[in-house]
Amino acid sequence: MPKHYQLSALEATRQIRNQELSCEEYILSIFERINKTEVKVRAFVTLLREQAIEKAKEVDNLVKKQEKLSLLSGVPIAIKDVICTNGVRTTCSSRMLKDFVPPYDATVVNKLNSAGAIIVGKTNMDEFAMGSTTETSFFGPTRNPWNLDKVPGGSSGGSAAAVIAEDVPLALGSDTGGSVRCPASYCSVVGLKPTYGLVSRYGLISYANSLEQIGPFARTVEDCALLLSIISGHDDRDSTSVNLPSKDYVSLLKSEDETNRLRIGVPHEFFGEGVDNDVKDTVWEAISKLESLGCTYDEVSIPSVSYALAAYYIIAMSEASSNLARYDGLRYGFRQEKDEGDWATVYAKNRKEGFGAEVRRRIILGTYALSAGYYDQYYLKALKVRTVLRRDFERAFKEFDVLVGPTMPLLPFNIGEKIDDPLTLYMCDVLTVPANLTGYPAMSVPCGFKNDLPVGMQIIGKSFNEETILRVAHLFEQSTDFHLRRPRL
Numbered sequence: 001m002p003k004h005y006q007l008s009a010l011e012a013t014r015q016i017r018n019q020e021l022s023c024e025e026y027i028l029s030i031f032e033r034i035n036k037t038e039v040k041v042r043a044f045v046t047l048l049r050e051q052a053i054e055k056a057k058e059v060d061n062l063v064k065k066q067e068k069l070s071l072l073s074g075v076p077i078a079i080k081d082v083i084c085t086n087g088v089r090t091t092c093s094s095r096m097l098k099d100f101v102p103p104y105d106a107t108v109v110n111k112l113n114s115a116g117a118i119i120v121g122k123t124n125m126d127e128f129a130m131g132s133t134t135e136t137s138f139f140g141p142t143r144n145p146w147n148l149d150k151v152p153g154g155s156s157g158g159s160a161a162a163v164i165a166e167d168v169p170l171a172l173g174s175d176t177g178g179s180v181r182c183p184a185s186y187c188s189v190v191g192l193k194p195t196y197g198l199v200s201r202y203g204l205i206s207y208a209n210s211l212e213q214i215g216p217f218a219r220t221v222e223d224c225a226l227l228l229s230i231i232s233g234h235d236d237r238d239s240t241s242v243n244l245p246s247k248d249y250v251s252l253l254k255s256e257d258e259t260n261r262l263r264i265g266v267p268h269e270f271f272g273e274g275v276d277n278d279v280k281d282t283v284w285e286a287i288s289k290l291e292s293l294g295c296t297y298d299e300v301s302i303p304s305v306s307y308a309l310a311a312y313y314i315i316a317m318s319e320a321s322s323n324l325a326r327y328d329g330l331r332y333g334f335r336q337e338k339d340e341g342d343w344a345t346v347y348a349k350n351r352k353e354g355f356g357a358e359v360r361r362r363i364i365l366g367t368y369a370l371s372a373g374y375y376d377q378y379y380l381k382a383l384k385v386r387t388v389l390r391r392d393f394e395r396a397f398k399e400f401d402v403l404v405g406p407t408m409p410l411l412p413f414n415i416g417e418k419i420d421d422p423l424t425l426y427m428c429d430v431l432t433v434p435a436n437l438t439g440y441p442a443m444s445v446p447c448g449f450k451n452d453l454p455v456g457m458q459i460i461g462k463s464f465n466e467e468t469i470l471r472v473a474h475l476f477e478q479s480t481d482f483h484l485r486r487p488r489l
């Protein structure tokens with residue numbers, strides 16, 4: 001018998017509905033589990049124990065009164081600390097926002113509350129979502145549950161670590177250049193970046209608006225599909241969110257018998273220089289597995305992928321420099337004890353003390369790329385690369401239903417190993433940023449282990465066609481056991 005905290009979201013809500021499991025008991029077991037793992041992993045910035053137990057009691061009351069429950073009734077979820085929660089501090093893991101308490105909920109949080117989910121805490125991340133390791137957090141790093149010396153990936157490292165540590169069955173992250181897929185790969189969970197525009201970003205604290213989406217984490221593809229069904233959909237408060245009919249991604253997992261005949265494209269740039277051989281071998285084995293299940297595959301070339309990383313960092317830093325201009329410590333945010341000097345001096349001091357080194361680096365580089373005289377050389381050129389990349393992907397998608405490759409070029413590395421070498425760290429995003437620049441949906445699925453460390457397979461799909469990547473992931477998951485493995489904690 002699995003312990004309560006080990007249940008999937010679908011199973012937990014079913015048991016609560018059928019009165020096989022008291023929600024209060026379930027949530028208590030979740031916090032007991034968190035108490036045990038948190039001393040080692042440090043996935044959370046804020047825990048909401050009392051509030052969660054109160055909500056659990058409310059769910060139990062509804063069950064007793066035989067009232068209709070919602071899709072996620074009683075299911076615990078963790079939220080990346082970049083997503084605003086009314087009355088609960090939202091820090092972006094930054095000193096700048098360490099005491100910031102939003103007066104409103106993000107749209108995704110509203111949707112989760114309406115669906116009956118129980119928010120158990122806010123998770124650790126790289127400061128302002130800038131990073132791939134969760135090491136730049138003001139609160140200290142999160143550790144990889146598979147090996148506590150290793151990074152969990154980032155920037156949504158706390159969310160992915162909490163899911164594989166069995167603290168929660170579900171979590172939310174945000175993905176600007178890979179921040180859902182990278183930690184999903186490093187922690188061996190399922191993580192999905194939706195198509196640009198599928199999920200409202202109202203209440204997501206911006207890093208680079210033209211690139212980012214909020215995305216789900218889960219231990220199974222089904223749970224991931226369930227969470228996506230709940231958070232997706234049009235929102236008047238986010239003008240980039242599209243108005244499409246909503247989908248039930250869980251039933252779409254099953255309703256198609258075409259899955260096995262899908263055409264998979266394997267971009268050979270995804271297996272190029274800099275990609276670890278262990279990673280390549282593991283992902284090729286996964287592709288062969290998909291072939292044995294009836295899919296066909298062929299190699300394809302997407303030449304502009306080699307320019308994607310440079311274009312991404314110029315665009316992301318430019319947008320960041322503009323977005324982060326609002327933090328002056330005057331209206332809100334970190335403020336030095338004494339204001340000394342003129343306005344500009346006070347402003348500069350607040351920002352210097354409030355932001356960490358990586359955030360400051362990006363503000364400076366982004367400001368540079370946007371400045372008169374350099375704008376054409378950097379920012380404008382990066383936008384042109386973006387258009388070419390989009391065209392190359394469109395061409396590939398004429399031939400293939402999905403594109404498959406590794407999520408990360410390297411296995412999880414040691415905490416502290418790359419933090420002083422930003423360029424090497426940026427290179428780790430080489431395979432994830434193309435989906436953000438083009439807007440296509442992409443996910444990472446556990447596909448094997450090397451040296452006891454997880455490897456993730458990335459599946460990229462056509463716009464607003466999340467059901468197809470989820471189906472490929474599901475097909476793979478159903479005939480492998482990687483998703484069943486757990487770290488010893």
Ligand code: GLN
Pocket residue numbers: 129130131132154155174175176177178179180207316429
């Ligand atoms: N690692 C990438 C960056 O630092 C992506 C971060 C993200 O997706 N938020 O920009």
